[in-house]
Amino acid sequence: MAAGLIVVGTWLLTRVNGLLVKWFVRHLANRALSAGSGPWRVRSARLKEGSTTIREQRRRQRVDAASKMVNHLVSLVMWIISLIVVFHVIDVDAAFYLSSAGFLGAAVAIGGQHKVNDYLTGLLVLLEDRYGVGDTIEWESPVGTELSGLVEYVGVFTTRVRDAKGSVHVPNSQFNMLRNMSQEPVVTTLRIRVDDTPPMHRVETTLKDLAGSAGLTEVLFIDDIASYREVTGEISIDVATSRPLEPKEIDRLVRCAERVLQEE
Numbered sequence: 001m002a003a004g005l006i007v008v009g010t011w012l013l014t015r016v017n018g019l020l021v022k023w024f025v026r027h028l029a030n031r032a033l034s035a036g037s038g039p040w041r042v043r044s045a046r047l048k049e050g051s052t053t054i055r056e057q058r059r060r061q062r063v064d065a066a067s068k069m070v071n072h073l074v075s076l077v078m079w080i081i082s083l084i085v086v087f088h089v090i091d092v093d094a095a096f097y098l099s100s101a102g103f104l105g106a107a108v109a110i111g112g113q114h115k116v117n118d119y120l121t122g123l124l125v126l127l128e129d130r131y132g133v134g135d136t137i138e139w140e141s142p143v144g145t146e147l148s149g150l151v152e153y154v155g156v157f158t159t160r161v162r163d164a165k166g167s168v169h170v171p172n173s174q175f176n177m178l179r180n181m182s183q184e185p186v187v188t189t190l191r192i193r194v195d196d197t198p199p200m201h202r203v204e205t206t207l208k209d210l211a212g213s214a215g216l217t218e219v220l221f222i223d224d225i226a227s228y229r230e231v232t233g234e235i236s237i238d239v240a241t242s243r244p245l246e247p248k249e250i251d252r253l254v255r256c257a258e259r260v261l262q263e264e
Contacts, residue, residue, distance in 0.1 A: 003086045010082040014075040021074060025067040061133050065154050066126045069119065072156050114173065118157040122172040125154060131180050137161070139170075139178035148181070185222040185240035188250065192257050193234050200228045203237060206260050207253070215252050219245065 124130075131137050131151055138148040149161035149168060158169045192203070204225050211219045220242040227238035245253070 002089050006082055006086055006089065010078055014071075014078055017074055017078070018071045021071045022064070022067040025070060026063055029063045062126045062129065066123065069123050069126075069156050073119070114171070115157055117173040118171045121175070122154060122156060122159070125159075125172060125175070130175075131159075131178070131182075135180055135182040137175075137178050137180050137182075139175050142174065185242060186244045187238050187240050188245050190237045190239060190250065190254055190257070191234055192237065192254055192261070194258065194261055195233075197230050197235060198261050200225060203228070203235065203257070203261065206257050207237075207239060210253060210256050210260070213256070216249060216256075218243075219249055219253065 126132075131154075133151055133153065135151045136148065137151060138146060141147055147161075147163070147168070149163035151159060152162050152167065153160040155172075158171050159175065161168045161170060190207075207225075208221055210216055211221055222240040222242060225237055225239060227236075229236040
């Protein structure tokens with residue numbers, strides 16, 4: 001009777017835990033988003049993602065998927081503890097049975113290594129925004145074949161990708177190297193005040209030299225200057241970066257560029 005109550009109690013506890021984990025992860029994500037920092041901010045813009053509604057939907061997909069992964073891990077720990085308690089209640093020596101089935105435990109441990117790797121990789125994919133539902137990705141299979149497809153679902157251990165032939169279920173750990181074809185550079189307009197209008201190549205060299213300097217270590221420029229417009233006492237420049245620039249980064253970049261160009 002007691003063992004049955006423990007099993008039922010554990011089952012109910014895992015259901016409540018799922019709701020609490022989802023609320024907690026969403027709460028942390030919303031706080032990080034309002035602060036403009038943390039793993040849930042937009043790492044890189046996507047093609048055809050101009051709408052803030054679409055961006056919010058994609059963020060919620062990442063948050064919900066991450067909460068499910070955390071819930072699976074916590075639930076597994078709960079069931080293991082529950083099993084040990086049940087053995088104790090029914091007066092069964094769990095250590096004897098586990099040691100007797102040592103070969104089985106070793107086999108499970110060896111096979112579980114890959115699952116742990118898949119789990120951790122999937123969690124990092126969501127936190128780092130490597131790819132998400134709706135992204136088109138390219139990756140290399142274990143035999144060296146290049147594959148591509150549309151991400152349909154990011155699971156605990158596998159990612160489901162659809163191509164022209166159907167759905168492919170790929171272990172998360174196999175995405176060691178991939179290219180996200182849906183990510184695009186972010187174009188930002190910089191307005192730099194100058195006395196004498198410098199040539200475009202000088203401005204471009206100055207900006208690229210500033211990338212990686214103090215306060216701008218995460219700023220990475222892609223390709224050349226997209227647009228260069230001269231205005232009285234000011235130049236307007238469109239630059240492409242790997243991720244959206246924060247206001248403080250834009251301000252620091254403009255001030256440093258103005259100072260360098262005035263000194264030349």
